[in-house]
Every structure is written in structure tokens, then in C-alpha cells.
Amino acid sequence: MAYQQMAKLYDKLMDDAPYDQWSDITKKILKQSSIRANRIVDLGCGTGQITTRLAKDGYQMIGIDYSIDMLSYAEQRASEQRLSVQWINQDIRETDGITEMDAVVSYCDVVNYITTEEELNLVFANVANMLIDDGMFIFDVHSLYHVEHDLINQTFATVEDDVSSIWFCSPGKDAGEMFHDLTFFVSSEDKSYSRFDEYHHQKTFSIEVYRKLLEQNGLQIRNIYGDFSLKEESLHDNTERIFFVAEKRSTK
Template sequence: MAYQQMAKLYDKLMDAAPYDQWDEITREILNQASISVNQIVDLGCGTGQITTRLAQSGYQMVGVDYSVDMLSYAEQRASEQNLSIQWINQDIRYTEGIIEADAVISYCDVINYITTEEDLNLVFANVADMLKDDGIFIFDIHSLNHVEQDMVNQTFATVDEDLSSIWFCSPGEDSGEMNHDLTFFVKTDGDSYSKFEEYHHQKTFSVGIYQTLLEQNGFQIKNIYGDFSLNEEDVHEETERIFFVAEKRSIK
């Protein structure tokens, strides 16, 4: 899934996304970490909305994304803000060349695009290789309940003068699996519109599966949070977005 034509519209489509909350919760978690955090790797960084926010806070940022087009917009954003950020075009299942990072983050459902346990294992192993001992890994996912109750078998639509979209979310074969069929109508010249389509495939697993795979790859679960709250009690049946905070075990 390379986002293709969607890249140039992504920021407009995500205009209401809670980027400031991702930025804030990251800084709060890292302030509580057992190590001093300087370098952060942002996996699935997209157009760099979160990456640049953290860079503005003084972190040394590395942004990784599979889409060259997304990275192009990210680089432009960083340049406009006079931020020095390293951008890397790689599939997060097969990353290489990044080592000794203090923290790795992956937000906005990026991990939900990893739809098999085998690929999740690859990603978690790669993250462990990127991190120094005691390094922090933070990521979020859609909860199973949110997927099954609020997303699958639903149709979503947005209508704007310059951009409209229709999004069909259908269930996959397994619990937590969903297929997104999106159609966009983009205004071109005058009253003309250009139509294009995107297909996205996501899956969310139980909390237990993520925990098991993290532990198998040398991580210790530090906390599990819900919906941008650092109160552990806020993880419950109605939680929509679950945050995992894991620490790479020291081998010393």
C-alpha cells in the first residue's frame, strides 16, 4: 500500500487528525522513560506531521515510510520549517541501517497495516534491532471492539467543494480484519472533477497477541494506554485506540 495519488491529498483528508495529541503523549511517555531520549525513529511517518512536531521539540528525528510521494511532502514540510530530519524510503517489515536509536514510534494505525503475525514479528524484530538497550517502542492500534462495532460494514463520506470521498469498510475473513474501498472526487479546472480509487487492507489483533510477539522479540511491556490518556484505567471495552509502550530489555 503506497498511498499513490492519495499522498497529495493526505493532509487535507487528515485535517482533523489529533496530531497534537500524538505529539503530547509521546513527549509525556518519553519524559518518564528510564533513559534520556534524543533520537526518535518514526515508522510510517507519512507526510511528517508528527515527525516535524517532535523535531520542533528538539528531538533528532528519522522518518521512515514506504511511499516516496509521502516522503516528498514530508521533506518539503521540514524544509519550510528549517528542520533537519533524515527521511528513509523503506518497508517497515524490512528496515535496515538504523541502529542505536533511543525510541521508535509508529502511529495513526500504521501497525494495523501489518496484517499477519509473521509480518508483525518481522516489524518487532526490526524495531528491536534499531533500538539501544532500554530503548522505548511506542505504537498504537485500533481496538478489536472499535473495528467490529464502529468500522466494519460502515460507509463514511465527506463532501467539500474541492474534495469529496466515499469510504466503504467491509469485514475480512478474520476477526479484526477490514478492507477499505475509497473513492475520491477531486476538483480540477472549473466544474470538472477527477475520480480515483484506493484500496487499503488492515487488521487488528488482540492485545495478547501484540504482547506475546513483543516479548518474543526482547521487549518488556511497560504500559498499555487508551485513547491518548496515560491513566491505565482508561483501557476498557469502549476504548478505540490502544497505545503500547514497550522497553527493549538490556542484554548487559
């Protein structure tokens, strides 16, 4: 996942992303939890859209991302809104130095970029190390149904005056695995267009795999929801986005 050239276009390309819904579901879940959450890590924060929304609501936020370019835009966004957010450039598989957090959140396909069980185990171990006892870990992933029925072997395109894109989604060798081949054409002041390409690799696993790896790291699933709904019946066969709510077991 490169994002170097894509960073300056990311917010425009993601203009319809449900950032408010991610922020709202976070607040609702935390309100229902047994802890008084204040300190939150946004794992894979990108340009800080969700991070700053939660900071504006009074949470003490840390945003972590692998892309320096993304963090630059995130920092600018926070500065413009006069929000105090700590931004950290780290790979989520190799995070270090962050502890005593009340909650960790990771949305918008971030966990889908962790494509092996071994690396997913590392990420969950890092999350557990960040959290206080009874701290919450909330994340979402594409469902296997959504990958198999709505994404792989599909072509998506957007055409606007200043930027156009073509996105091919091809299957990998394993169920839930996919490769995104994206091409962008961006206009310049002289009316010419420049092209750049991105190649992304994602994978989603079964609920059972996520449960197993979470439990191996002392994280117990409290709830699983579907498509931004907190209703018990929200998870069904054709759910597109699955939300996991896990709690760090007490070590005392």
C-alpha cells in the same frame, strides 16, 4: 496500500487528525521513562506531521515511509520549517541500517497495516534492532471493539468543494480484519472532477498477540493505555485506540 495519488490530498483529508495529541503523549511517555531520549524513529511517518512536531521540540528525528510521494511532502514540510530530519524510503517490514535509537514511535494505524503475525514479528524484530538497550517502542492500534462496532460494515462520506470521498469498510474473514474501499472525486481548474480509488487492508490483533510477538523480540510491555490518556484506568472494554509502551530488554 498505494497512496501514490492520495499523497497530495492526505493532509487535507486528515485535517482533523489528533497530531498534537500523538506528539504530546510521546513526550510525556518519554519523560517518564528511565532513559534520556533524543534520537527517535517515526515508523510509517507519512507526510511528517508527527515527525516535524517532535523535531521542533528538539528531538533528532528519522522518518521512515514506504511511499516516496508521502516523503516528498514530509521533506517539503520540514524544509519550510527549517527542521533537520532524515527521511528514509523503506518498507517497515524490511528496514535496515538504523541502530542506536533511543525510541521508535508508530502511530495513526501504521501497525494495523501489518496484517499477519509473521510480518508483525518482522516489524517488531526490526524495531528491536533499531533500539538501544532500554530504548522505548511506542505504537498504537485500533481496538478489536472499535473495528467490530464502529468501522466494519459502515460507510463514511465527506463532501467539500474541491474533494469528496466515499469510504466503504467491509469485514475480512478473521476478527479484527477489514478492507477499506475508498473513492475520491477531486476538482480541477476547469471545474471538472477526476476520480481515483484506493483499496486498503488492515487488521488488528488482541493485546495478547501483540504482547507475545513483542516479547519474542526482546520488547517488554511497560504500559498499555487507551485513547490518548496515560491514566491507569484509561484502557476499558470500549476503548477505540490502544497505546502500547514497550522497552527493549538489556542484552548485557
